[in-house]
Amino acid sequence: MSAMSESSGARTREALRICPLCEATCGLSVTVAGEGGQERITAARGDRDDVLSRGYVCPKGALFGELDGDPDRLVRPLVRRGGRLRETDWEEAFAAVAEGLGGVLAAGDPRAVGVFLGNPNVHTVAGALYPPLLVKALRTPNLFTASTLDQMPKHVSGGLLYGDPLAIPVPDLDRTDHLLVVGANPLESNGSLCTAPDFPGRLRALRRRGGTLTVIDPVRTRTARLADRYVAVRPGGDAPLLMAMVQVLFAEGLTDPGASGPHLSGVEDVARLAADFTPEAVAGACGVAPEEIRALARELAAAGRAAVYGRIGSTAVAFGTLTSWLVDVLNALTGNLDRPGGAMFPLSATARAPRPPAPGRGFVTGRRRSRVSGHPEVKGEFPAAALAEEIETPGEGRIRALVCVAGNPVLSAPDGPRLERALGGLDFMVAVDPYLNETSRHAHVVLPPPRPSRSPHFDFSFNALAVRNQVRYTRPVIPPRAGEVSEGEILARLVLCASGTPGADPESVDAAVVRQTLAAAVADPRSPVHGRDPAGLEALLTGENGAERRLDLMLRLGPYGDGFGADPEGLTLAGLLEHPHGIDLGPLRPRLPEVLRTPSGTVELCPEPIAADAARLRRHLAERRESPGALVLVGRRHLRSNNSWMHNVPGLRGGSNRCTLRVHPDDAARLGLADGGLAEIRGDGGAVRAPVEVTGSVRPGVVSLPHGWGHDRPGTRTPTASADPGANVNRLLDGRLLDPLSGTAVLNGFPVEVAPVPAPADVPAAPAPDPV
Numbered sequence: 001m002s003a004m005s006e007s008s009g010a011r012t013r014e015a016l017r018i019c020p021l022c023e024a025t026c027g028l029s030v031t032v033a034g035e036g037g038q039e040r041i042t043a044a045r046g047d048r049d050d051v052l053s054r055g056y057v058c059p060k061g062a063l064f065g066e067l068d069g070d071p072d073r074l075v076r077p078l079v080r081r082g083g084r085l086r087e088t089d090w091e092e093a094f095a096a097v098a099e100g101l102g103g104v105l106a107a108g109d110p111r112a113v114g115v116f117l118g119n120p121n122v123h124t125v126a127g128a129l130y131p132p133l134l135v136k137a138l139r140t141p142n143l144f145t146a147s148t149l150d151q152m153p154k155h156v157s158g159g160l161l162y163g164d165p166l167a168i169p170v171p172d173l174d175r176t177d178h179l180l181v182v183g184a185n186p187l188e189s190n191g192s193l194c195t196a197p198d199f200p201g202r203l204r205a206l207r208r209r210g211g212t213l214t215v216i217d218p219v220r221t222r223t224a225r226l227a228d229r230y231v232a233v234r235p236g237g238d239a240p241l242l243m244a245m246v247q248v249l250f251a252e253g254l255t256d257p258g259a260s261g262p263h264l265s266g267v268e269d270v271a272r273l274a275a276d277f278t279p280e281a282v283a284g285a286c287g288v289a290p291e292e293i294r295a296l297a298r299e300l301a302a303a304g305r306a307a308v309y310g311r312i313g314s315t316a317v318a319f320g321t322l323t324s325w326l327v328d329v330l331n332a333l334t335g336n337l338d339r340p341g342g343a344m345f346p347l348s349a350t351a352r353a354p355r356p357p358a359p360g361r362g363f364v365t366g367r368r369r370s371r372v373s374g375h376p377e378v379k380g381e382f383p384a385a386a387l388a389e390e391i392e393t394p395g396e397g398r399i400r401a402l403v404c405v406a407g408n409p410v411l412s413a414p415d416g417p418r419l420e421r422a423l424g425g426l427d428f429m430v431a432v433d434p435y436l437n438e439t440s441r442h443a444h445v446v447l448p449p450p451r452p453s454r455s456p457h458f459d460f461s462f463n464a465l466a467v468r469n470q471v472r473y474t475r476p477v478i479p480p481r482a483g484e485v486s487e488g489e490i491l492a493r494l495v496l497c498a499s500g501t502p503g504a505d506p507e508s509v510d511a512a513v514v515r516q517t518l519a520a521a522v523a524d525p526r527s528p529v530h531g532r533d534p535a536g537l538e539a540l541l542t543g544e545n546g547a548e549r550r551l552d553l554m555l556r557l558g559p560y561g562d563g564f565g566a567d568p569e570g571l572t573l574a575g576l577l578e579h580p581h582g583i584d585l586g587p588l589r590p591r592l593p594e595v596l597r598t599p600s601g602t603v604e605l606c607p608e609p610i611a612a613d614a615a616r617l618r619r620h621l622a623e624r625r626e627s628p629g630a631l632v633l634v635g636r637r638h639l640r641s642n643n644s645w646m647h648n649v650p651g652l653r654g655g656s657n658r659c660t661l662r663v664h665p666d667d668a669a670r671l672g673l674a675d676g677g678l679a680e681i682r683g684d685g686g687a688v689r690a691p692v693e694v695t696g697s698v699r700p701g702v703v704s705l706p707h708g709w710g711h712d713r714p715g716t717r718t719p720t721a722s723a724d725p726g727a728n729v730n731r732l733l734d735g736r737l738l739d740p741l742s743g744t745a746v747l748n749g750f751p752v753e754v755a756p757v758p759a760p761a762d763v764p765a766a767p768a769p770d771p772v
């Protein structure tokens with residue numbers, strides 16, 4: 001796996017590392033130069049032998065070394081003393097956490113500690129293994145994550161349909177004949193909730209084999225330009241549009257659930273629910289002509305194997321849960337749910353081993369309510385948009401301390417300025433983050449994880465969303481420096497602080513999980529280790545540290561595992577390490593009814609909360625007023641970036657990767673906006689300014705502004721990002737617009753007003769003094 005060479009006098013070696021920078025999880029082959037503590041990555045290429053990515057790499061992955069080696073990354077912890085953050089050693093930093101967190105916890109109200117978990121947690125080993133333990137140890141109801149800025153609607157719809165919020169079908173990209181994309185731009189994002197390295201190549205392959213691609217998006221994106229049919233929907237118009245497609249399928253007798261039919265219940269209820277959403281009734285709201293809606297439905301029904309796939313433009317919208325549900329309903333009604341070439345459930349190597357189908361407890365939300373606005377809990381979380389008010393609003397149960405792991409909510413969540421004020425007023429905040437940025441600058445302690453090259457990689461989340469079952473693991477490419485603390489250890493030590501035992505051995509956190517898991521497994525008659533001695537099994541685990549032993553445990557008890565000898569051919573960590581390019585576990589296979597955990601044991605196609613939300617949609621359509629000239633804003637992503645944290649890497653800046661406001665020429669002319677001029681954008685939450693880019697790619701009435709910008713705050717240490725800070729789009733929001741079923745912020749399709757900012761030369765000069 002790692003070959004040494006001496007070229008031009010410099011000592012280099014090659015090593016493998018799964019790319020952690022987006023959901024595609026490409027295998028990289030990296031060149032490591034230097035020696036000892038000075039080793040660094042000097043090049044990154046696609047690993048041609050990787051079982052999933054087969055050599056693919058995107059421009060971002062190719063710059064893995066530059067990102068990894070960013071000199072502005074923190075290498076030592078920071079502790080606030082006398083109002084200022086200063087570098088210190090790990091012992092002092094953890095002591096400060098124990099004191100700060102301990103002080104708040106000592107008052108006896110677990111609600112006083114909030115937790116925010118950001119997106120990179122799904123890209124790290126530590127982020128998968130420790131945050132659940134941290135939340136449990138804190139016993140706090142105040143958990144907030146990036147999910148309520150993103151895919152929470154998909155969890156709710158999966159929870160209601162299948163009884164398991166983690167049951168998310170993915171399009172079987174390589175075998176489908178027809179892909180209908182709703183609000184996703186994989187040519188920029190590289191795919192999401194669908195792990196598929198070289199997504200663009202897979203779309204081209206679909207077209208080469210005679211398949212068709214349809215894209216529904218208010219913006220004619222690079223993905224849309226590949227499509228056979230492009231539908232310029234009004235932002236937020238997908239719920240009525242897809243509802244009308246369902247209506248057409250029933251009205252024209254085009255439904256045929258196929259092999260999944262026997263597992264569906266509530267089909268007739270869906271027919272009744274959709275009956276009055278005719279294409280004519282929704283055309284105004286979604287901005288799509290009735291004939292085009294009928295064509296979309298007919299093409300979907302006529303395609304041999306088809307998949308409907310929705311992403312952020314279908315989730316972070318006002319009817320996000322309803323739209324996410326409709327995506328799966330369309331797949332089910334056309335016989336494409338759970339069939340090859342349709343939308344399928346991957347089976348990852350660390351998932352629970354399949355069990356005979358059995359009714360489950362189903363999925364409920366609202367077991368608790370948030371203190372200030374009464375938002376229902378969803379999957380144990382409250383809306384990220386409600387974090388600021390939970391800190392700011394006085395009274396019992398107020399959040400006084402925050403643990404923020406891999407999150408930058410000041411930029412990524414609505415109403416950043418309010419959140420900044422709130423964070424500034426906390427009694428204690430600890431951030432686990434490699435950067436001193438807009439959010440971590442408010443912390444009392446910042447704990448930086450090692451660079452990705454010095455961290456292990458396993459895709460606990462994305463293997464369960466991949467278009468092919470496979471498993472890969474990479475150990476740190478470069479051994480940790482002396483005194484460097486792995487992110488696993490950082491988080492384990494936070495768990496210990498939360499448990500009131502800050503001095504305990506961090507490995508004891510993993511050992512406790514291993515013991516608990518084994519105790520449950522040996523007591524379970526369906527487990528391959530039923531009746532065995534747990535201490536004997538624990539002794540069989542391999543791995544260099546607690547995190548690796550937990551991975552070994554999950555692999556061995558998982559669907560492909562060796563069951564501790566029950567299947568000698570099965571997976572173990574040791575076996576996986578012998579396959580540095582990964583192990584292919586085959587194409588996706590049908591999994592109904594085994595995935596189902598609903599009370600009825602069926603796919604409950606028309607759950608009550610969804611029916612109630614359809615009534616909200618009906619009211620929304622009835623009350624809708626056309627106001628000429630009204631503008632709504634949508635987001636966008638750029639290939640060489642990722643959310644808020646890659647703007648400090650010079651190689652990933654410039655070109656079209658800019659924070660500009662894209663405006664249709666008609667709107668630009670009407671509003672007096674010039675290409676390259678400055679615009680002021682106003683929303684309910686505030687105003688920002690950005691340069692205008694006039695382009696016919698956006699639908700009239702729609703403007704597009706990317707998120708993750710706004711690096712103009714004082715006290716950060718990201719000089720490259722701050723040199724050209726861009727505007728924080730989320731300042732435009734006041735945090736009140738949410739999809740009510742999931743608590744997800746409406747980040748797409750919210751109203752704004754746009755006006756030109758006169759260039760200095762255009763400002764009328766002050767009247768000249770009277771010539772006397």
Ligand SMILES: Nc1nc2c(c(=O)[nH]1)N[C@H]1C(S)=C(S)[C@@H](COP(=O)(O)OP(=O)(O)OC[C@H]3O[C@@H](n4cnc5c(=O)[nH]c(N)nc54)[C@H](O)[C@@H]3O)O[C@H]1N2
Nearest residue numbers: 118119120149150406407408409412432635643644645707
């Ligand atoms: N208007 C608008 N807002 C949006 C979106 C949108 O489309 N429009 N998209 C939303 C979406 S989909 C998401 S997922 C969120 C993301 O929201 P966040 O998760 O809050 O933001 P990120 O920019 O992903 O930054 C996460 C933080 O993790 C740090 N980090 C990077 N690598 C690591 C690591 O290995 N370990 C640790 N501990 N930290 C690390 C970074 O420095 C950064 O501070 O933003 C959301 N916000």
Ligand SMILES: Nc1nc2c(c(=O)[nH]1)N[C@H]1C(S)=C(S)[C@@H](COP(=O)(O)OP(=O)(O)OC[C@H]3O[C@@H](n4cnc5c(=O)[nH]c(N)nc54)[C@H](O)[C@@H]3O)O[C@H]1N2
Nearest residue numbers: 183185189192235236311312313637638639641642643748
């Ligand atoms: N390069 C890069 N890759 C990324 C990220 C990144 O920031 N940069 N972020 C990662 C993350 S955290 C995520 S969640 C994924 C997101 O992955 P994607 O969802 O594929 O990301 P976007 O490129 O934002 O595409 C969303 C599309 O939805 C469209 N849209 C907006 N509103 C609506 C609407 O109402 N209806 C419809 N039909 N479409 C609408 C937008 O115009 C946009 O083209 O990307 C991931 N990958």
Ligand code: SF4
Nearest residue numbers: 019022025026058061
């Ligand atoms: S597509 Fe994503 S995972 Fe693959 S190289 Fe690019 S950033 Fe890395």
Ligand SMILES: [Mo]
Nearest residue numbers: 119146150151
């Ligand atoms: Mo996301």
